[in-house]
Amino acid sequence: MDTAALETTRRSLHAVAELLMAGPQYRASGTIRLRVVPGGFATVAEPALAVHGTDLVSGERRLPLPGASCAALARELGVEAGQPAGLYGEGSGAGVQDGLRLDPAAAEHLLARFAAGDTALRRFAPDQEPVLWPEHFDLGITVDAVNYGVSPGDSFSPEPYAYVGPWTRRVGVFWNAPFGATRPMDELAGAEAVQAFFTEGRGRAATDPPAADS
Numbered sequence: 001m002d003t004a005a006l007e008t009t010r011r012s013l014h015a016v017a018e019l020l021m022a023g024p025q026y027r028a029s030g031t032i033r034l035r036v037v038p039g040g041f042a043t044v045a046e047p048a049l050a051v052h053g054t055d056l057v058s059g060e061r062r063l064p065l066p067g068a069s070c071a072a073l074a075r076e077l078g079v080e081a082g083q084p085a086g087l088y089g090e091g092s093g094a095g096v097q098d099g100l101r102l103d104p105a106a107a108e109h110l111l112a113r114f115a116a117g118d119t120a121l122r123r124f125a126p127d128q129e130p131v132l133w134p135e136h137f138d139l140g141i142t143v144d145a146v147n148y149g150v151s152p153g154d155s156f157s158p159e160p161y162a163y164v165g166p167w168t169r170r171v172g173v174f175w176n177a178p179f180g181a182t183r184p185m186d187e188l189a190g191a192e193a194v195q196a197f198f199t200e201g202r203g204r205a206a207t208d209p210p211a212a213d214s
Helices: 003-029 070-077 104-124 191-207
Strands: 034-037 040-043 050-052 055-058 061-064 131-133 138-143 146-151 161-166 181-184
Touching (some): 003 040, 034 104, 104 146, 104 191, 146 191, 161 191
Antiparallel strands (some): 034 040, 034 131, 040 050, 050 055, 055 061, 138 146, 146 161
């Protein structure tokens, strides 16, 4: 998969998640949480919006994302585009007037990684509800002060990856990132392999020593 196509598509999906879904949902329903659904991701409360592939879906309406802006799409749907103001400092960095650029193959690739991550997280911790957070655009849960999740890529890595992030840093060969441990999703063959990585991370977090500066 072309890295440039992945990055531009990821940035546009992040913009939609933050500016068209989480922001309007926060203003209407008081939550920024999103969820993974078959073929994409969606709000958890009103307004009921979803991304399926490269389309924004509202009821029976499907609006193509490529070439549109969040502002124009919001006008079509009668919602107010924009961040959930005052909740976090980081975000997509996109503006509501920016044109959205999505490659269909890249979107399918990224959304499939979210789907595998959602399945893995639900199997790994059945009592937890995975959340797609709009600020970092990653899917995750927290169990016993350890974060588990899947990112479609970010400033740390241009490729999708799974991660295990203890609140207190650990020392050992497993921990290969400043915030914990990561594995490229392309090296984890499906949800079972992602779940196995989380399971190993849980064991390592319970036994490996904390970093000296923690």
